[in-house]
Amino acid sequence: MDGKRRADIKPGSKVSIVLKQDQRSGKLTEGIVKDILTNSAIHPHGIKVRLTSGDIGRVKVIHSID
Template sequence: MDGKKRKNIKPGLSVSVVQKQDQRSGKLTDGVVKDILTNSATHPHGIKVRLKSGIVGRVKEINS
């Protein structure tokens, strides 16, 4: 599924995000969505979320 569309992302979903400081390297961090921070329906770099661990990043992959 596409991490660029807000409708695909729900709290409790397992995702891989890229944090701000990791954007150059593309390092992904896995976690579970707590809050959705992007208000628009889509975002070209991925929807910004807060994970249950407190990490904020943009969704690159949705893990099933």
């Protein structure tokens, strides 16, 4: 799943985000969602979140929990 729909993302979800400084390279950072920062239901570039590590970025991949 991509991270464009707010309803797909919950605190505690494992996601990959792109940090602001990594937007050009597309480098992804993996982590657990602490807070959802985007208020709108859908965002074309991905929902902005804060990870438990404190990193902030836009969700690109939502990892399924097996």
